[in-house]
Amino acid sequence: MKNIRFYIIIFSIFAIFFVGGEYFFYKSIFEIIFLDVGQGDSAVIKTAEGKNIIIDGGPDNTLVYKLGQYIRWPDKNIDLFILSHPDADHLIGIIELLDRYSFKEIYITGINHKTPEYKFFLRKIQEQGIKVSFAHIKDEFIFGDLRIEKIYPKENFYGREMSNANDSSLVLKVRYKNLSVLFTGDLEKEKQEELLKYNIKSDLLKFPHHGSLDSFSEEFLSTVQPDEVIISVGENFFGHPSKKVLRYLERNSVRYVTTQENGDVIFSFTDNKIIRKH
Amino acid sequence: MEKSKKISYCLFSFLSGICIFKIFGFLGIFIFLTIYFFWLVVYKKEKQTFLFAFLVFVFGMLRYEIAELIFYSHEFSEMYGKKTEISGVVTSYPERFINKQRFIVSSKSQKGKILVTQRLYPEISFGETVSVVCSVKKPEAFDSFQYQEYLKIDNVSSLCYYPKLVDIVKPENFSFRSSVYTLRKKVQKIIFRSLPEPQAGILSAMILGNKSALDKKTVSDFQKSGISHIVAISGLHIGIIAAVFIFLFPYTGLGRKKIFIFFLLFISVYLILIGMPSSALRAALLSIFVSYGYLHSRIITPEYILLWAAGIIGFFSPYVVLYDPAFHLSFSAVIGILFFRPIILFFTKKISKKFIFFQELFAVSLSAQITTAPLILFYFKGIASFSVASNILLVPYLPVIVGLGFSAIFLSLLFFKYSWIFFIPVWVLLEFFSYMSNFFAVLPFSFVEVNSFGKTFLILSYVFLFFLYYIFSRKIQK
Numbered sequence: 069m070k071n072i073r074f075y076i077i078i079f080s081i082f083a084i085f086f087v088g089g090e091y092f093f094y095k096s097i098f099e100i101i102f103l104d105v106g107q108g109d110s111a112v113i114k115t116a117e118g119k120n121i122i123i124d125g126g127p128d129n130t131l132v133y134k135l136g137q138y139i140r141w142p143d144k145n146i147d148l149f150i151l152s153h154p155d156a157d158h159l160i161g162i163i164e165l166l167d168r169y170s171f172k173e174i175y176i177t178g179i180n181h182k183t184p185e186y187k188f189f190l191r192k193i194q195e196q197g198i199k200v201s202f203a204h205i206k207d208e209f210i211f212g213d214l215r216i217e218k219i220y221p222k223e224n225f226y227g228r229e230m231s232n233a234n235d236s237s238l239v240l241k242v243r244y245k246n247l248s249v250l251f252t253g254d255l256e257k258e259k260q261e262e263l264l265k266y267n268i269k270s271d272l273l274k275f276p277h278h279g280s281l282d283s284f285s286e287e288f289l290s291t292v293q294p295d296e297v298i299i300s301v302g303e304n305f306f307g308h309p310s311k312k313v314l315r316y317l318e319r320n321s322v323r324y325v326t327t328q329e330n331g332d333v334i335f336s337f338t339d340n341k342i343i344r345k346h
Numbered sequence: 347m348e349k350s351k352k353i354s355y356c357l358f359s360f361l362s363g364i365c366i367f368k369i370f371g372f373l374g375i376f377i378f379l380t381i382y383f384f385w386l387v388v389y390k391k392e393k394q395t396f397l398f399a400f401l402v403f404v405f406g407m408l409r410y411e412i413a414e415l416i417f418y419s420h421e422f423s424e425m426y427g428k429k430t431e432i433s434g435v436v437t438s439y440p441e442r443f444i445n446k447q448r449f450i451v452s453s454k455s456q457k458g459k460i461l462v463t464q465r466l467y468p469e470i471s472f473g474e475t476v477s478v479v480c481s482v483k484k485p486e487a488f489d490s491f492q493y494q495e496y497l498k499i500d501n502v503s504s505l506c507y508y509p510k511l512v513d514i515v516k517p518e519n520f521s522f523r524s525s526v527y528t529l530r531k532k533v534q535k536i537i538f539r540s541l542p543e544p545q546a547g548i549l550s551a552m553i554l555g556n557k558s559a560l561d562k563k564t565v566s567d568f569q570k571s572g573i574s575h576i577v578a579i580s581g582l583h584i585g586i587i588a589a590v591f592i593f594l595f596p597y598t599g600l601g602r603k604k605i606f607i608f609f610l611l612f613i614s615v616y617l618i619l620i621g622m623p624s625s626a627l628r629a630a631l632l633s634i635f636v637s638y639g640y641l642h643s644r645i646i647t648p649e650y651i652l653l654w655a656a657g658i659i660g661f662f663s664p665y666v667v668l669y670d671p672a673f674h675l676s677f678s679a680v681i682g683i684l685f686f687r688p689i690i691l692f693f694t695k696k697i698s699k700k701f702i703f704f705q706e707l708f709a710v711s712l713s714a715q716i717t718t719a720p721l722i723l724f725y726f727k728g729i730a731s732f733s734v735a736s737n738i739l740l741v742p743y744l745p746v747i748v749g750l751g752f753s754a755i756f757l758s759l760l761f762f763k764y765s766w767i768f769f770i771p772v773w774v775l776l777e778f779f780s781y782m783s784n785f786f787a788v789l790p791f792s793f794v795e796v797n798s799f800g801k802t803f804l805i806l807s808y809v810f811l812f813f814l815y816y817i818f819s820r821k822i823q824k
Binding site: 163 | 467539
């Protein structure tokens with residue numbers, strides 16, 4: 069019996085030091101992580117002050133398993149969740165997360181979308197009494213040095229039935245000090261051209277619609293002028309990312325990274341520099 | 347011959363009846379007669395026992411044949427390949443994987459069971475009545491895995507992939523199992539809300555048997571490090587509960603009879619809570635016999651109890667005895683511990699008494715590995731090279747984690763808001779657990795693949811192990 073006690077005490081002390089040590093040396097910094105969730109989109113923004121923002125939930129529950137790596141337990145708060153549009157490959161992962169984390173606010177366009185997943189999602193956020201902000205009412209979110217600005221849509225999509233939900237995608241400019249990242253959902257080429265008149269120039273670009281040819285606009289890319297492009301993509305039958313898109317990026321010496329090849333893509337931010345950690 | 351020995355022979359005959367009839371059909375009767383003829387030569391005076399064993403053997407054969415008749419009368423064969431609407435009650439706890447959910451529907455019209463694989467939403471619950479339209483498929487073997495036989499364990503004869511959901515109706519009447527399922531969902535919610543992944547998934551699998559909650563990496567790490575069994579609720583888990591009742595409850599002043607009744611009630615609810623997997627059933631039956639014996643100061647030999655457990659399970663479901671890998675692994679592990687542990691302890695007796703705990707742990711771990719290894723090679727086509735080391739290091743934590751996990755859940759039921767505080771010790775241990783399983787999994791040659799290990803090798807391995815046991819046990823006796 070003594071031996072068992074000794075064994076358990078020694079290893080428990082070791083385990084506590086092993087886990088505690090990792091916590092002791094941890095320092096929170098501003099990071100954006102584009103998660104490898106397969107054929108879909110999901111990104112996590114972590115601020116130095118400990119705020120957690122998620123943009124899109126991905127096509128399945130991969131987000132649930134990935135989040136434990138980036139949001140350190142016992143922090144179980146999501147300060148803001150933004151759903152670019154309600155297609156399943158941007159939504160599903162967040163539904164399970166609603167049962168596991170505390171959500172303070174959810175930002176959506178409010179279009180009328182009839183999939184079982186989206187209906188379930190709306191019912192769940194209503195049951196849990198989570199604050200919902202709509203894109204036609206709110207344009208901006210500020211968390212210390214972080215500013216999230218809605219660029220698109222400018223019109224009110226609330227309650228509207230869309231023949232192509234991609235066209236309702238929220239386009240967001242995420243600014244941190246002097247740096248910026250453009251999130252584009254699945255916005256297609258025609259709608260991208262409406263954005264050219266706005267200040268969309270950004271250091272990083274989340275390429276729209278998993279690198280699809282339908283979302284490839286040379287004008288748009290040359291207006292954004294990104295230093296690096298992130299393509300959130302997984303195994304698929306649609307030919308994403310398009311070879312034409314990749315050729316264009318290579319020809320114009322724009323660095324790009326796909327989540328399929330790289331896994332999670334992690335960027336950390338200083339005052340005026342973005343460093344890709346993975 | 348002692349009465350218990352006679353019963354053992356009969357139980358063994360019953361199980362043999364099921365297995366031999368499955369393999370040889372009616373030819374099995376002649377095999378039985380041949381084997382038992384030699385037996386009769388040894389035990390000349392036991393003609394009556396022989397006759398009774400023979401009758402029980404035939405009963406085993408009949409039990410298998412009845413199961414087959416019932417199963418095939420409920421098949422959906424006329425629907426295979428056709429788009430059909432199926433309506434029925436969800437009779438299994440839906441398994442929720444990373445990108446799909448899976449549940450069994452007991453069809454009202456066909457009286458058979460169909461396994462439905464569906465998108466994650468809408469979320470289906472146990473006891474609901476669902477109507478689905480799909481093209482019904484016949485299960486088939488793949489990669490040498492007899493999937494159609496495996497599904498027979500749950501009496502499933504057909505498959506339905508990603509159907510169109512026509513209707514979902516919530517159950518109106520109260521049922522005991524539905525309320526236990528509600529409790530299961532509540533416990534699940536507490537675990538998921540209080541812990542991050544992968545710890546939440548591991549604890550959910552350890553306590554609720556919810557293996558679908560594990561992510562791919564954890565499953566792979568556990569398999570490569572040889573500790574997959576810790577997430578299969580079996581002897582270790584049930585043993586912990588039994589130990590609490592046997593050793594702690596007498597302090598409450600309750601009589602032995604009452605303690606045993608409480609134990610029976612608790613174990614029954616717990617079995618329903620975890621969905622009654624065969625490994626847990628086996629363990630529960632064993633623990634009930636052991637607790638009964640202990641609380642009534644009777645000594646019952648473990649081999650005898652093991653046969654009773656197998657006999658009872660075989661009577662209720664011959665398919666579990668024949669096709670369930672969890673049942674086979676669980677039984678072979680117990681057989682290993684019963685027969686090989688004393689041999690290993692004998693050969694390691696020179697080790698100082700200071701290390702008796704490690705010696706015991708090594709003996710239990712190695713003996714279970716010896717008898718399960720052929721089955722692991724057969725079912726999983728490979729074996730974890732460091733399983734003995736990882737088991738010695740990690741298994742002692744299992745009772746601690748399960749105990750702390752149960753306590754944290756119980757406290758969270760009372761104070762849900764602060765649940766994460768109760769889970770701190772569990773989280774620390776599970777974090778360490780995941781780290782160590784990953785450590786063993788990434789070692790070179792951690793998992794050795796053996797693709798050509800078929801039935802012949804399996805049988806030869808057990809014949810070899812039997813001789814090994816025979817030789818060593820004789821040596822010890824000398």
